Amino acid sequence: MKNIFQDTGETRKSTQAEKSDRMRKEILLAAISCLHEFGYHRASIKKITEKTRFSQGALQHHFPTKEDLMVFVLERLLAKSVRLTLEWLNEIGEDKSRISELTIKWWTNQANSPEYLTMMEILVAARTEDTLRRRIKPTFDNFAKVTDDRILAIFESDQISQATARTLITASRQMMTGLITSDGLFMREEDKQAYIEHWAMFLQQLFEQRVQEAL
Amino acid sequence: MKNIFQDTGETRKSTQAEKSDRMRKEILLAAISCLHEFGYHRASIKKITEKTRFSQGALQHHFPTKEDLMVFVLERLLAKSVRLTLEWLNEIGEDKSRISELTIKWWTNQANSPEYLTMMEILVAARTEDTLRRRIKPTFDNFAKVTDDRILAIFESDQISQATARTLITASRQMMTGLITSDGLFMREEDKQAYIEHWAMFLQQLFEQRVQEAL
DNA sequence: GAAAAAAATACATGCATATGGTTTTTTTAC
DNA sequence: GTAAAAAAACCATATGCATGTATTTTTTTC
Numbered sequence: 001m002k003n004i005f006q007d008t009g010e011t012r013k014s015t016q017a018e019k020s021d022r023m024r025k026e027i028l029l030a031a032i033s034c035l036h037e038f039g040y041h042r043a044s045i046k047k048i049t050e051k052t053r054f055s056q057g058a059l060q061h062h063f064p065t066k067e068d069l070m071v072f073v074l075e076r077l078l079a080k081s082v083r084l085t086l087e088w089l090n091e092i093g094e095d096k097s098r099i100s101e102l103t104i105k106w107w108t109n110q111a112n113s114p115e116y117l118t119m120m121e122i123l124v125a126a127r128t129e130d131t132l133r134r135r136i137k138p139t140f141d142n143f144a145k146v147t148d149d150r151i152l153a154i155f156e157s158d159q160i161s162q163a164t165a166r167t168l169i170t171a172s173r174q175m176m177t178g179l180i181t182s183d184g185l186f187m188r189e190e191d192k193q194a195y196i197e198h199w200a201m202f203l204q205q206l207f208e209q210r211v212q213e214a215l
Numbered sequence: 216m217k218n219i220f221q222d223t224g225e226t227r228k229s230t231q232a233e234k235s236d237r238m239r240k241e242i243l244l245a246a247i248s249c250l251h252e253f254g255y256h257r258a259s260i261k262k263i264t265e266k267t268r269f270s271q272g273a274l275q276h277h278f279p280t281k282e283d284l285m286v287f288v289l290e291r292l293l294a295k296s297v298r299l300t301l302e303w304l305n306e307i308g309e310d311k312s313r314i315s316e317l318t319i320k321w322w323t324n325q326a327n328s329p330e331y332l333t334m335m336e337i338l339v340a341a342r343t344e345d346t347l348r349r350r351i352k353p354t355f356d357n358f359a360k361v362t363d364d365r366i367l368a369i370f371e372s373d374q375i376s377q378a379t380a381r382t383l384i385t386a387s388r389q390m391m392t393g394l395i396t397s398d399g400l401f402m403r404e405e406d407k408q409a410y411i412e413h414w415a416m417f418l419q420q421l422f423e424q425r426v427q428e429a430l
Numbered sequence: 431g432a433a434a435a436a437a438a439t440a441c442a443t444g445c446a447t448a449t450g451g452t453t454t455t456t457t458t459a460c
Numbered sequence: 461g462t463a464a465a466a467a468a469a470c471c472a473t474a475t476g477c478a479t480g481t482a483t484t485t486t487t488t489t490c
Contacts, residue, residue, distance in 0.1 A: 198382050
């Protein structure tokens with residue numbers, strides 16, 4: 001809990017809360033690293049602990065169960081993803097001729113990153129872990145709603161229909177998800193990059209209704 | 216191994232080989248069921264065994280390690296998927312006005328099936344399990360090559376370029392993969408269906424170069 | 431009926447989660 | 461400033477499960 005006396009004029013910071021925050025941050029980074037390296041089930045509490053300066057007991061003081069930690073990790077990662085995605089959508093709204101460039105950027109900065117893979121690991125596990133799935137559902141519903149609203153707002157008075165814009169943007173994200181979790185496993189990095197670039201160019205032309213030349 | 220005496224005139228069948236085959240088939244079904252229900256890591260040898268009429272020792276006589284079994288399951292599933300996908304591509308080649316209908320069919324019969332989810336479970340696990348990944352790589356490379364060749368052949372002399380056709384078809388598959396493993400976790404079945412139908416209609420119009428009206 | 435293969439049984443090993451109690455550090459109150 | 465209280469961190473361990481091995485029994489094949 002934050003120090004509620006912070007704005008009473010006192011210069012003294014809440015050391016305990018600070019330490020706690022720093023520890024949770026360090027645990028978060030260690031957990032992401034392990035999930036990315038070992039996958040959900042082989043990312044054990046022990047391995048995560050070993051990547052921090054702390055003991056297993058200390059970690060389990062903050063997160064009594066592994067599921068608690070995983071929910072925390074997913075919420076943090078998804079919050080960041082929401083922020084970046086909204087910024088990204090705003091950039092598209094400002095200048096729709098940059099869709100191609102921005103799609104490639106989203107791939108490079110988001111989809112093709114350890115953090116995104118980490119989210120996928122947790123999500124895939126959540127399919128078969130009922131309580132985990134129930135706990136992260138609200139976070140995800142919020143992500144879906146917030147981004148969806150923004151897409152609708154951005155393409156409100158556009159040539160392209162809102163439904164089409166939504167389908168294309170959603171399809172792009174899902175496609176990249178598929179590309180990192182399965183199809184991309186055996187592809188070379190440069191082939192994935194080339195594929196994304198082709199897709200991005202294609203999207204640009206669709207949004208500009210110049211598809212005749214594209215085909 | 217098949218009985219090499221089958222065509223010597225003897226009516227007696229190779230009982231042992233037959234039993235062995237039937238057993239592997241039963242194990243395959245049990246493994247798919249467990250992978251679908253529990254995910255890769257919680258689908259234990261014990262649980263799989265309990266879904267068959269056999270003992271754990273019997274199963275481990277056929278598949279000494281869990282990885283051996285997983286490789287077998289993936290190879291069988293992927294072989295079936297290759298067969299269905301080639302049939303599907305042929306249908307598209309025969310009548311390109313059915314792309315919309317056939318895309319929905321591929322979703323219903325393939326992507327949105329327990330077998331496909333099972334493959335995804337193994338694939339996601341393979342990202343972080345090095346030896347498993349190495350063992351299934353050839354199978355996957357073959358899938359990629361065979362389907363790619365067929366796509367190129369089908370769109371050889373088409374209005375739409377081969378590269379574009381390949382990108383769209385690959386994107387469709389990757390998108391569906393993303394839809395079942397992550398994005399779709401919290402979507403209602405009918406919303407996923409509606410989404411796919413919109414995408415399918417969209418694809419159809421792209422392939423027929425009537426995108427102007429679609430937007 | 432003997433040899434080989436398949437199937438069942440029992441078990442050893444290792445790891446992962448989570449729990450209980452203990453020590454240390456930090457905060458609060460006098 | 462110091463003592464009590466609370467929080468954080470640590471340590472040891474119980475419990476359970478999963479994999480894989482070794483041995484025995486049954487079935488099949490020749």
